[in-house]
Structure formats: C-alpha cells, structure tokens
Amino acid sequence: MACSATAKILQPLSIRSAEKSESCGKMLSPSSFLGSTPLPKKLFSVNKTISPLARRSATIVAVSSDVVKEKKLKSTQNLLITKEEGLVLYEDMYLGRAFEDMCAQMYYRGKMFGFVHLYNGQEAVSTGFIKLLKKEDCVVSTYRDHVHALSKGVPARQVMSELFGKNTGCCRGQGGSMHMFSKEHNVLGGFAFIGEGIPVATGAAFTSKYKREVFKEDCDEVTLAFFGDGTCNNGQFFECLNMAALWKLPIVFVVENNLWAIGMSHLRSTSDPQIWKKGPAFGMPGVHVDGMDVLKVREVAKEAVSRARRGEGPTLVECETYRFRGHSLADPDELRDPAEKAHYATRDPITALKKYVIENKLASEAELKAIEKKIDEEIEEAVEFADESPVPERSQLLENVFADPKGFGIGPDGKYRCEDPKFTQGTAQV
Amino acid sequence: IRSEARTISGAINGSRKTGKVITKAVAAQAESPASAASKPGHELLLFEALREGLEEEMDRDPRVCVFGEDVGHYGGSYKVTKGLAEKYGDLRVLDTPIAENSFTGMAVGAAMTGLRPIVEGMNMGFLLLAFNQISDNCGMLHYTSGGQFTIPTVIRGPGGVGRQLGAEHSQRLESYFQSIPGIQMVACSTPYNAKGLMKAAIRSENPVVLFEHVLLYNLKERIPDEEYVLSLEEAEMVRPGEHVTILTYSRMRYHVMQAAKTLVNKGYDPEVIDIRSLKPFDLYTIGNSIKKTHRVLIVEECMRTGGIGASLTAAINENFHDYLDAQIVCLSSQDVPTPYAGTLEEWTVVQPPQIVAAVEQLCK
Numbered sequence: 001m002a003c004s005a006t007a008k009i010l011q012p013l014s015i016r017s018a019e020k021s022e023s024c025g026k027m028l029s030p031s032s033f034l035g036s037t038p039l040p041k042k043l044f045s046v047n048k049t050i051s052p053l054a055r056r057s058a059t060i061v062a063v064s065s066d067v068v069k070e071k072k073l074k075s076t077q078n079l080l081i082t083k084e085e086g087l088v089l090y091e092d093m094y095l096g097r098a099f100e101d102m103c104a105q106m107y108y109r110g111k112m113f114g115f116v117h118l119y120n121g122q123e124a125v126s127t128g129f130i131k132l133l134k135k136e137d138c139v140v141s142t143y144r145d146h147v148h149a150l151s152k153g154v155p156a157r158q159v160m161s162e163l164f165g166k167n168t169g170c171c172r173g174q175g176g177s178m179h180m181f182s183k184e185h186n187v188l189g190g191f192a193f194i195g196e197g198i199p200v201a202t203g204a205a206f207t208s209k210y211k212r213e214v215f216k217e218d219c220d221e222v223t224l225a226f227f228g229d230g231t232c233n234n235g236q237f238f239e240c241l242n243m244a245a246l247w248k249l250p251i252v253f254v255v256e257n258n259l260w261a262i263g264m265s266h267l268r269s270t271s272d273p274q275i276w277k278k279g280p281a282f283g284m285p286g287v288h289v290d291g292m293d294v295l296k297v298r299e300v301a302k303e304a305v306s307r308a309r310r311g312e313g314p315t316l317v318e319c320e321t322y323r324f325r326g327h328s329l330a331d332p333d334e335l336r337d338p339a340e341k342a343h344y345a346t347r348d349p350i351t352a353l354k355k356y357v358i359e360n361k362l363a364s365e366a367e368l369k370a371i372e373k374k375i376d377e378e379i380e381e382a383v384e385f386a387d388e389s390p391v392p393e394r395s396q397l398l399e400n401v402f403a404d405p406k407g408f409g410i411g412p413d414g415k416y417r418c419e420d421p422k423f424t425q426g427t428a429q430v
Numbered sequence: 431i432r433s434e435a436r437t438i439s440g441a442i443n444g445s446r447k448t449g450k451v452i453t454k455a456v457a458a459q460a461e462s463p464a465s466a467a468s469k470p471g472h473e474l475l476l477f478e479a480l481r482e483g484l485e486e487e488m489d490r491d492p493r494v495c496v497f498g499e500d501v502g503h504y505g506g507s508y509k510v511t512k513g514l515a516e517k518y519g520d521l522r523v524l525d526t527p528i529a530e531n532s533f534t535g536m537a538v539g540a541a542m543t544g545l546r547p548i549v550e551g552m553n554m555g556f557l558l559l560a561f562n563q564i565s566d567n568c569g570m571l572h573y574t575s576g577g578q579f580t581i582p583t584v585i586r587g588p589g590g591v592g593r594q595l596g597a598e599h600s601q602r603l604e605s606y607f608q609s610i611p612g613i614q615m616v617a618c619s620t621p622y623n624a625k626g627l628m629k630a631a632i633r634s635e636n637p638v639v640l641f642e643h644v645l646l647y648n649l650k651e652r653i654p655d656e657e658y659v660l661s662l663e664e665a666e667m668v669r670p671g672e673h674v675t676i677l678t679y680s681r682m683r684y685h686v687m688q689a690a691k692t693l694v695n696k697g698y699d700p701e702v703i704d705i706r707s708l709k710p711f712d713l714y715t716i717g718n719s720i721k722k723t724h725r726v727l728i729v730e731e732c733m734r735t736g737g738i739g740a741s742l743t744a745a746i747n748e749n750f751h752d753y754l755d756a757q758i759v760c761l762s763s764q765d766v767p768t769p770y771a772g773t774l775e776e777w778t779v780v781q782p783p784q785i786v787a788a789v790e791q792l793c794k
Contacts, residue, residue: 138543172576181575188542188579189571196566199532203539203547210545213521214492239532246527400577401612403635 079360080295086353086362089294091371092131093123093350095378096147099156100325102379103146103163107329111387112163115192116177119147121292121324124349125256126151128297129224132305138186138223140201143178144256144323145190148226153185157382166389173392174400194227195234198253201225202240205251205314212311220309223251230261232275241282241316248313252304253279255318256291262327263335279316291319292347295356322347471654477647479621480510483628484548486657488518491546494632495522497533498550507552508588508647534560534585538567542579546632554589554641555601568637569612584631586640590681590731591779593645597767600775605737607639608709615708616662617641617679621651623706626660634662641708643681665712667719671701674725674789677716677742679705682729682780689785698789708738716742717750724755725792729780734762759788 081089100118107116119126122144130139130151141148149159154170162169163177170182179190188204191197204223211219231237232255244251255275259266267273279286285307289300297319304315322344326333357363474482488494496511502525505512515523526533530551537547551557557564568581591600607615614636618624624642631638668683669690678686683704690700701719705712720726726746728739739760746758761780768778 140539170576171574171578174576175574179574181571181578183575183578186543188539189575191566193562193566196535196562199535199563200539200542200567202532203536203541204543205539206536207540207543207545210495210521210540214495214519235529236532236535239527239529240536242527243529243532243536400573402614403572403577403580403582 079362080299081362083362086357087367087371088131089127089298090350090353090357090363090368091375092127092151093294093353094372095150095156095375096123096126097350098372098375098379099146099150099159099382102160102383104325104329106160106163106383112165112177114176115143115328115330116163117144117328118325119144119323121344121348122256122258122321123147124294124297124353125226125254125291125319125321128291128294129226129252129254129301129305132298132301133222133224136186136221138188138201138204138221139226140188140197140204140223141180141190141226142194142197142228142231143190143192144228145178145180145187145226149180149182149185149187149190152182152187154180154182154187155382156378157385158182160379160382161386161389164386164389165391166386167392167396168385168389172396172400174396188223194231195236198225198227198231198236198240201251201253202244202249205244205249205308206247208250209247220311221250222305222308223249224254224305225251226254226256228261229255229257229259229266229275230264230269231255232257232278233270238278238282241278241284241314244314245283248311250308250311251314252301252308253314253316255316256321257318258321258323260323260327260336262331265335274318276316276318284314284316286316286318288318288320291321292344292349292352294349294353324348469652471652473650473652474621475647476618476621476624476642476649476651477508477510479625479651479653480618480628480642481512481514483625484511484632485514485517487629487632488514488522491632493544494546494548495524495540496548496550497524497526497537498548499526499528499552499556501525501550506550508644511550530556530559531561531563534563535567537583537585538563538571538581541581541583541637542571546582548584548586548632551585551587553599553601553644554587554603555598557585557587557603558601558606560585561606564607564613564637564639565610569610571612572636573612580635581637582632582635583637584628584634584640585637586628586631586642588642588644588647590641590643590645591763591768591775594770594772594775595644595768596770600768602732602737602763604641604708605732605735605740608738608741612637613709614638614662615641616706617643617708618706619643619646619680619683619704621649622653623660623666623704625653626658627662627706629657629659630662633659638662641680645681646684663707663710663712665706665715666704667715668702668704669700671699671723673699673723673793674701674727675716675719675723676700676702676727676729676785676789677705678702678729679708679738680731682731685780685782686729686785689782689789692782692786693789696786696790698793700789705742711742711745713745713749716746717753720746720750720753724753726754726758727785727788727792728758728760728762729785729788730760730762731779732762733765734760735765737762756792759792761785761788 096119100120103116103118106112126147139148139152146159150156158170162171165173167173175181175190178192181187181189188200189197201223208219208221211217257275276286276288287300290296300317304317307315354368500507501511502515502520502523511523534549537549540547568583571579571581589603616627618627631640676686686702690702693700701723703719728742730739732738739762743758743760761784764778766778769775
C-alpha cells in the first residue's frame with residue numbers, strides 16, 4: 001500500500017493521527033488533479049477495489065498541490081493558514097453550527113415550519129470554499145443552504161427572519177428555508193429540487209465568460225455549485241458537467257458527499273460511488289477531498305477557484321463529509337448506523353480546527369471562546385430580530401409575481417388591461 | 431359600419447393540401463390605407479420578421495443572446511437565427527448540446543446575473559423536457575427571491591399541429607404552461623406582430639414564452655421600416671364587427687378569417703380578435719368587444735381540456751357574464767395525440783366549416 005512509507009506525513013489536523021493506518025489514503029495530496037487521487041476504502045462500505053490507474057504515491061510532505069508551483073514545499077514549520085485566516089474560518093464554521101442548532105431549537109418551539117435541512121457537520125465544505133470568494137462571485141446551493149448563505153455574507157438576522165417567515169427576511173418571507181437568495185451577496189439560491197440549481201450555476205458562470213469575451217471586461221468571477229451525492233445521479237448534473245467542460249466555464253462543482261440521500265445510501269443508488277471520477281469522463285479534473293477537514297478543503301478550493309479564474313475551466317470536487325443530524329428536522333434518521341455517526345462525530349470539523357489552531361499556537365483558547373461568545377450573541381440577536389419583525393401583510397401576496405414595473409400592460413384608459421382583479425397586481429420595491 | 435369587405439383583404443388560400451398556408455395576411459390596423467399604391471415598408475416572411483426583430487434587439491443591447499440547438503452554425507431549424515452566429519459570434523448565438531432542461535436552466539442563471547437570453551426550443555414540444563426549469567425557476571424565482579432577481583428570458587419555438595409531423599412534434603403547449611405563475615405567454619400570428627412581440631418579449635423584464643406556429647413561418651407581409659414594439663398584453667382587432675366576437679390566436683386566426691369570408695357572404699358580421707396575449711388575457715379589448723356583440727366564440731388549436739379556451743371561457747364568464755346573450759362556445763382541437771394520417775390530422779384541429787356552423791348556431 002502506498003501509504004506504508006508515509007508514516008511521517010504531517011497531518012494538518014492532528015486529531016486524525018489515531019486513524020493513520022486506515023485513512024492514510026486521505027493523506028495523499030488531494031489536489032493532484034486529473035482524477036489521480038486514489039481513494040481509501042470507506043468505513044462501513046462495501047469494499048471496492050480501486051483501479052490502479054494513476055495511483056500516485058504520497059511523496060508530498062503535507063497537504064499541498066504540486067500543480068500550484070508557487071506553493072513552497074511545506075516543512076513542519078510552515079502552516080497552511082495565518083492567524084487571521086484561522087480565526088475567520090473558525091468564526092464562520094462556528095456561526096454555521098450555532099445557527100443551525102438554533103434553527104433546530106426554534107423549529108421545535110414552533111417558530112418555523114415546513115422542511116428545514118440542517119448543515120451540522122458539513123461546515124468545513126462551506127467555509128473552506130466560500131471564504132475564498134469575492135463578493136461578486138456567485139454561490140448556488142440546494143435546500144441545505146442556510147450556511148452557504150451565511151458564509152457568503154448574508155446577515156444571520158436576515159436568514160433567521162426568512163426562516164420565521166417575516167417580511168424582513170432576505171426574500172421577504174416568500175422563499176423560506178429552501179430558497180435563500182441574496183442579490184447583494186450573489187447567492188443565487190436555494191433550490192428545492194435537487195439538480196435544479198446546477199444549470200443556474202452554469203448560467204451564472206456563462207455570464208462571467210460572456211462578460212469577458214463579449215463585453216471585453218476584465219471579469220474573473222467564479223461560480224460555485226454545491227449539491228449532494230444524490231444529485232450526482234441526476235441528468236442535470238451530467239448535462240451541466242458536459243456544458244461547463246465544453247465551454248470552459250468558470251465554475252466549480254462541489255459535491256457534498258454525505259453518503260446519504262434522506263434514507264438512500266449513496267452506495268445503494270450509484271453504480272460507481274466515486275463521484276470524482278465522473279469529472280475526467282467529461283474532460284475536467286475530478287478531485288476527492290476530506291470534507292471534514294477545513295484546511296484540506298480550502299487547499300483544494302484555492303486550486304479549483306484559481307483554475308476557474310484563470311479561465312482553465314471547471315473542476316469537480318467531491319468532499320467526503322457527513323451530516324450529524326437527519327436529512328431534515330422531520331427525518332427520524334433511523335437508517336444510519338450509530339457507529340457510523342459516532343465515527344464521524346469524532347471528526348467534527350470545528351473541534352479539529354480548534355485543535356489545530358491551538359496546537360500550532362495560532363490563537364489561544366480565550367480568543368476562540370471570545371469568538372464563540374460573539375457568535376452566540378449574534379444568533380440571539382438574530383432570533384430577537386426575527387421574532388420582533390412583522391409578518392408579511394396580505395398586500396404582499398400578489399407582489400413580485402412579475403417584474404414588470406407597472407404590473408401588466410396599461411390600457412388606453414389608464415387602467416391595467418387585464419381587468420381581472422383576481423390576477424396579479426403590480427410589483428413592489430425590494 | 432366597419433364591416434366592409436376590404437378589411438378582409440388578402441387572399442386567404444389556406445388550403446391544407448397545398449403546403450404553406452397563406453401568402454398575404456390580414457392587416458392589423460383598422461385605418462390601413464385603402465389604396466394599394468406603393469406602400470411604405472418592406473415585405474418579408476414571418477421567420478424573417480422574427481429574425482429582424484431579434485437582430486435589432488441584439489444590436490441594441492449586447493446582453494441579448496440566444497441559446498438553442500442548431501441556432502448558430504445551422505441557422506436555426508426554421509431559419510430564424512440564420513446569419514446571426516456569423517455576425518455576433520458563437521457565444522452570443524450559442525449552439526447548445528441536446529440538454530433542454532439544462533440549457534434552459536442556464537438561461538435562467540444567465541438572466542439572474544445580468545444577461546438577457548432567448549431560449550429556442552427546436553420544437554415547442556422539446557420544451558417539455560425543460561418544464562422543470564421553466565416552471566420552477568423561470569416562473570418562480572422572482573417571487574421566491576422576494577423580487578431580488580429578475581429573469582428576463584424569452585422562451586420561443588414553433589409549436590402547433592403541422593403537416594403530418596406525428597404526435598410528438600405536433601403538441602400545443604400553451605395549456606401546459608398557462609398555469610405556471612410568473613410567466614407571460616404570447617402567440618404571434620403575422621410577420622408584423624411576430625417582430626413586434628419578439629422585440630417586446632426581449633425588452634420585458636418577465637420571462638415570456640413566445641409561441642410560434644410551424645405552418646406560419648412562410649407568411650408574407652409588408653411591415654413598416656421604422657422600429658416598432660408591440661405591447662405584450664394587447665390583443666389585436668383583426669376585423670371589427672357587430673354580430674359575434676370570435677377570439678382566436680396563432681394559426682386558427684387564418685381558419686377564422688377564411689370562415690369569416692363565408693360568414694360575410696351569408697350576411698353575418700363577425701368581429702375577429704386575435705388575442706395574442708395568452709397570459710394574461712387582454713380583457714380590456716375582449717370586454718369591449720363582448721359589450722358590443724354579446725356573443726362569443728373561441729376558436730383555438732389548443733386541446734379542449736384545460737386549454738386556453740377553457741381559461742378564457744372562465745375569465746369571460748366571471749367578468750362579463752351580464753353582457754352575454756348566449757353561452758360561450760369554444761371550439762378546440764380534439765383531446766387526441768395528433769395522428770399521422772392526413773385526414774385524421776385534419777379532423778383534429780378546427781376547420782373553417784366548423785367555425786361557420788358554430789357562428790350560425792350562436793347567432794340563431
């Protein structure tokens with residue numbers, strides 16, 4: 001096995017040292033592209049022999065990409081992040097976790113209803129990717145989108161009041177949990193049907209390319225499309241992989257493979273469970289990364305995003321991650337093996353980052369505690385804001401169905417042509 | 431008063447057997463000059479009118495782009511985009527792979543981020559594959575985002591029953607799309623309104639579905655040289671009259687006008703309105719007409735069940751019930767997958783003799 005010689009490989013997160021032998025495959029450089037990342041066998045999964053093609057041996061000391069020439073070879077002293085970056089990452093992940101926990105509380109108290117899908121456990125993916133983006137870059141997500149919106153910069157109070165269905169929410173209460181949109185922060189949703197958002201992300205990336213080539217602007221905006229393992233069996237996924245690779249669109253397809261689509265195990269529904277392999281089939285690099293480790297995700301994300309910014313085209317990144325809660329708050333979550341859940345609980349990304357930051361003396365325990373307190377207060381304040389916000393009025397029901405500023409065409413008598421009062425009325429300012 | 435035969439100008443040789451339907455369409459304006467001396471404007475076919483409208487808009491606004499199968503190098507399967515790829519480049523007139531759902535979604539994403547894409551379905555029926563994106567994303571995103579994002583797309587393509595094209599290529603999707611909240615639907619029928627509606631649809635901030643008809647692409651008409659944009663929600667008065675209001679759209683307009691000739695000869699005076707705007711209905715024009723004639727006949731190519739006629743009947747009944755002297759009669763296509771055989775296909779859609787009979791029945 002290639003990892004026998006890699007006992008000295010430094011892990012960015014030392015929490016994993018106990019599992020070196022079993023998961024050492026993940027120590028291999030996740031950002032060696034072109035689908036060359038060999039996969040270790042997953043725990044609790046059927047043993048599949050991995051095809052030996054392009055198996056790279058782990059000669060690299062730490063997580064780094066040898067494609068990115070400007071990265072110096074890491075020695076034990078060189079860390080992956082600076083203190084500021086570490087604190088930003090920690091704060092973002094903690095915000096995501098605290099927010100989702102508060103959502104669960106509020107749901108069970110009857111403040112929000114419907115389908116609420118929580119992101120606990122997957123924060124590393126959102127933080128690892130989105131914190132690298134500029135404000136003009138776009139993010140497209142699925143129904144598990146609260147944390148993507150938060151990472152992108154949508155204020156927690158707006159997201160919370162959207163969940164409460166108040167008119168101060170980011171979508172005026174009209175979207176809800178599964179439809180988080182923000183024009184200001186370029187969050188293009190929030191889609192309830194899986195796979196629906198991927199073409200939208202492809203379109204946003206197309207706009208970026210269009211601006212560059214038709215408007216001749218200096219545009220390097222990138223789009224990230226987040227979706228899950230279940231989506232990877234959907235036609236829209238494949239169609240968009242094809243189009244993105246064909247036109248070299250600046251997009252990164254991020255698969256949050258948490259192994260479960262409600263109650264359907266990824267292995268039971270997919271003929272080849274290694275999703276990263278589907279990238280090279282369409283002519284783009286496919287990368288597998290440990291999605292419970294924010295630093296690894298960030299390294300891969302840097303490479304993928306800068307690839308897209310340079311105009312080299314799309315990348316498919318498969319992040320192996322896990323959701324600690326059920327699919328949604330209505331899901332009894334009976335099918336998952338408790339041992340599996342326990343295993344992934346030990347790989348909690350927030351705990352791992354905390355350990356890394358403290359062990360590498362990037363910040364003190366007190367500083368992290370201060371951040372946590374700040375976030376807790378922010379969440380409390382968000383809940384208060386949402387509670388106190390007004391519910392939408394009746395007049396809001398028919399606003400914003402159409403974008404035409406005058407509502408529908410005005411007839412010669414100055415009234416709307418469509419006199420049917422049961423039809424829609426005007427539109428509102430947002 | 432206004433029912434002279436001159437407004438039914440233009441020979442309507444809509445014989446089904448001779449291929450293309452009509453050479454000269456009916457002038458839209460009531461005040462068209464009676465003299466046929468050298469008229470201003472230029473003559474062109476309907477697909478050329480669509481192309482002209484498209485080209486003018488693409489010149490005017492660099493954000494306008496076209497997505498579709500074979501729109502670029504091939505020029506469009508009905509030649510609507512012919513020559514545009516050479517002029518504007520492969521990115522503005524994008525040849526997509528055969529993935530309707532995804533490229534329609536791509537158009538939505540592009541529209542949300544600032545472009546103004548036009549999606550061409552090679553045949554309207556193919557857009558059934560894009561129904562997910564049209565319904566959920568095109569229609570809904572403006573609302574679910576609280577008004578933050580607009581989706582200024584135009585979705586267009588040829589539909590309707592053609593010349594023995596078989597069931598799947600002869601679908602009328604107006605009825606399938608009409609309930610989707612958030613999209614506007616228009617149907618063009620003459621070169622004049624095709625160009626005007628195309629331009630209006632592109633300029634509109636709403637997602638608009640523009641229904642064209644396979645058999646109308648070779649209609650020839652003289653259209654103005656000056657730029658004009660029609661209102662998307664306005665219906666067209668084809669022939670003013672007194673006795674009965676006939677509401678129609680797209681190809682059935684020509685069947686109605688053919689029937690109108692017969693009716694006039696029999697002494698009736700039908701008022702023919704091409705409703706053009708399928709969603710929302712132009713109840714202003716329609717209402718005024720009903721208040722005058724008190725009788726309504728709807729002639730459409732859509733299916734009977736849940737079609738445009740059904741919605742229009744409901745809307746008229748709710749709003750203008752007091753003005754009606756007789757029950758609304760709606761002639762639609764049979765609820766049948768369009769058969770291949772020519773004779774069967776002919777009986778699927780409404781034919782002029784049926785229209786004449788219906789008017790006679792209505793005006794008894």
